[in-house]
Amino acid sequence: LGVRKETVVAEVNRQIIQMDKRPEIKLSNGDQIELIQFVGGG
Amino acid sequence: MTATLNQLMTQDTYQINGKTFTSRLLVGTGKYPTNELMRECLEASGTEIVTVALRRVNLENKGEKTLLDFIDPKKYTLLPNTAGCYSAAEAIRVAHLARATGISDFVKLEVLFDEKTLLPDPIATLEATSVLVKEGFTVMTYTSDDPVMAHKLEQAGAHAVMPAGSPIGSGQGVLNPNNIRIILEKLKCPVLIDAGVGSASDVAVAMELGVVAVLLNTAIAHAKDPLKMAYAMKNACEAGRLSYLAGRIPKKLYAQASTPLKDF
Numbered sequence: 072l073g074v075r076k077e078t079v080v081a082e083v084n085r086q087i088i089q090m091d092k093r094p095e096i097k098l099s100n101g102d103q104i105e106l107i108q109f110v111g112g113g
Numbered sequence: 114m115t116a117t118l119n120q121l122m123t124q125d126t127y128q129i130n131g132k133t134f135t136s137r138l139l140v141g142t143g144k145y146p147t148n149e150l151m152r153e154c155l156e157a158s159g160t161e162i163v164t165v166a167l168r169r170v171n172l173e174n175k176g177e178k179t180l181l182d183f184i185d186p187k188k189y190t191l192l193p194n195t196a197g198c199y200s201a202a203e204a205i206r207v208a209h210l211a212r213a214t215g216i217s218d219f220v221k222l223e224v225l226f227d228e229k230t231l232l233p234d235p236i237a238t239l240e241a242t243s244v245l246v247k248e249g250f251t252v253m254t255y256t257s258d259d260p261v262m263a264h265k266l267e268q269a270g271a272h273a274v275m276p277a278g279s280p281i282g283s284g285q286g287v288l289n290p291n292n293i294r295i296i297l298e299k300l301k302c303p304v305l306i307d308a309g310v311g312s313a314s315d316v317a318v319a320m321e322l323g324v325v326a327v328l329l330n331t332a333i334a335h336a337k338d339p340l341k342m343a344y345a346m347k348n349a350c351e352a353g354r355l356s357y358l359a360g361r362i363p364k365k366l367y368a369q370a371s372t373p374l375k376d377f
Contacts, residue, residue, distance in 0.1 A: 078181050078214075080210050080213045080214055087213045090213075106172075107168065108167070108179055108180075108181075109181055110179075111141070111151065111165065111180055112164055112166025112196050113194070113328075
């Protein structure tokens with residue numbers, strides 16, 4: 072997807088996927104994926 | 114030997130949940146004209162703790178630099194905020210996401226009530242503090258300047274209680290120094306002023322009250338010259354801290370001559 076994997080957190084169906092568990096995840100049709108990263112904030 | 118300014122400042126450390134810091138200025142990373150300027154301002158401010166937010170990745174911007182290209186997490190302690198959360202559950206979720214990055218288990222907990230005032234929801238804030246403390250986060254909680262609320266947050270285990278000087282981004286300074294004094298008298302955990310400062314003198318006033326540190330963002334990021342303001346804030350923070358440690362003279366109604374009046 073063009074994002075560096077170490078700078079984002081992934082959620083599948085509102086469940087956080089820990090970094091080391093990512094290779095084991097199997098996605099199915101209809102899964103909701105969120106990719107979240109740090110941005111500027113106060 | 115007389116202590117130099119540098120010695121005084123570097124020996125004057127404080128701790129948040131066992132982690133030691135020297136700089137008493139915490140700086141936000143939002144709203145700067147450019148990320149390059151933000152990086153310079155953080156450097157100039159001397160800060161050791163920087164707040165960050167979490168948002169969805171915009172896949173249309175792929176390949177662009179991200180915040181972490183400008184902030185070295187080895188150099189700064191990242192303090193992820195829960196800004197934009199309006200319930201305890203949302204704030205807890207954001208804290209979990211922040212910790213899952215593996216970069217920081219600190220959280221600046223803010224659970225807001227409405228967009229216009231950005232005032233904290235005290236009940237939801239207390240609930241979320243309790244949960245996140247039990248889950249092992251280092252919880253620094255944003256609150257109003259209500260001494261009772263501050264006390265309850267400490268009882269819930271907050272590692273730092275951070276009353277707003279005035280509304281977020283308003284630049285009004287510390288509106289109720291008496292409440293801050295009462296909070297400082299009552300609490301044993303670190304108390305920081307979070308939000309509301311607009312200028313260097315506001316930071317100095319806050320530090321002179323005896324708070325452990327000041328957290329700010331807009332005052333630097335939206336100054337006409339953010340870099341100059343970052344330097345000003347650093348100096349004001351140190352000046353205010355030293356003034357507090359030095360102990361000011363009491364205010365008196367009548368004049369007190371500085372020059373001897375007798376023996377001409």
